[in-house]
């Protein structure tokens with residue numbers, strides 16, 4: 134195996150090791166994928182000011198997100214079906230995050246359940262909530278996250294309806310995979326993935342099966358999920374969820390200044406500038422493009438986080454410079470997971486940590502908390 138030095142190396146290896154339908158599920162955006170691409174390319178346009186001959190001894194990447202200490206301000210984003218990129222994926226990713234000292238966010242649509250991840254980790258993780266029509270189920274999910282001592286609830290608001298992803302439709306994406314002839318032929322080329330998957334009992338949506346009314350197996354599950362995302366979701370629901378949860382609340386999926394102001398009014402602790410990694414509204418602005426305007430509008434009243442398109446430590450520092458208190462990575466850690474399991478997620482975080490540290494130094498800073506717009510070349514953002 135060639136030496137892994139970049140997130141791109143992890144992506145290439147994941148593509149070889151993960152069955153096509155799950156690799157495609159991660160590496161795709163909605164419709165023309167223009168927003169998915171813009172998330173990455175808009176980062177590259179932002180240039181740094183290089184500084185020299187400043188003291189760079191004893192550098193620190195430590196910071197806080199929603200008041201919690203982090204080894205660097207980079208969290209793992211909630212991603213559905215992570216346990217299909219690699220057997221037991223959520224547990225492995227949570228462990229890698231815990232060892233490095235960054236937050237892990239478990240998706241509602243995870244394969245490993247809240248209780249399972251809690252039993253196999255030692256530090257609190259964050260839980261991401263989708264609002265489903267079945268409000269009893271949502272109440273119980275919130276209560277389960279509390280019982281598991283999750284230290285923040287990440288409430289995703291940008292999936293009232295589902296953006297169309299062509300590859301998923303063509304691949305007939307389900308978990309576990311449907312055994313059609315093309316899928317079986319593809320699985321036959323991924324022996325390592327198959328062996329690991331045969332060894333684990335965790336092969337369907339752990340937070341849902343056995344917990345939601347009328348979902349007992351995979352066939353009832355697929356119809357349940359497609360009907361359950363709630364198009365009637367409103368800010369009244371946010372208030373209700375905030376009260377029921379009672380802990381730190383982060384609102385995810387904000388791309389508009391007006392919505393950012395409504396987040397402030399809701400009393401949330403933070404918002405995430407996010408277009409869901411280009412998987413929902415194709416044609417929306419990139420997240421890094423939307424970030425400065427939202428920071429200017431509400432940055433003094435609420436903590437602003439962002440995700441979408443981060444593929445290096447350079448991208449992390451660009452987002453911090455434009456006012457994000459912290460960022461999240463989705464695909465980079467999924468590539469690491471698909472490539473090498475827990476070691477791959479750890480490698481992903483190490484690559485990003487190293488790039489972040491060196492880039493900060495080249496910009497003439499020793500403490501990540503001092504990063505601001507001064508490190509960027511005016512006119513490039």
Ligand SMILES: Cc1cc2nc3c(=O)[nH]c(=O)nc-3n(C[C@H](O)[C@H](O)[C@H](O)COP(=O)(O)O)c2cc1C
Pocket residue numbers: 158159160172210211212213240241242261289385407408409410411412440441442443461462463464465
């Ligand atoms: C495969 C995949 C599954 C995702 N599932 C969820 C999810 O269950 N809940 C959620 O709030 N966001 C989900 N997202 C969006 C991520 O949380 C995040 O916003 C996005 O991945 C950030 O962009 P990046 O992948 O370019 O880092 C998913 C993203 C991917 C790639």
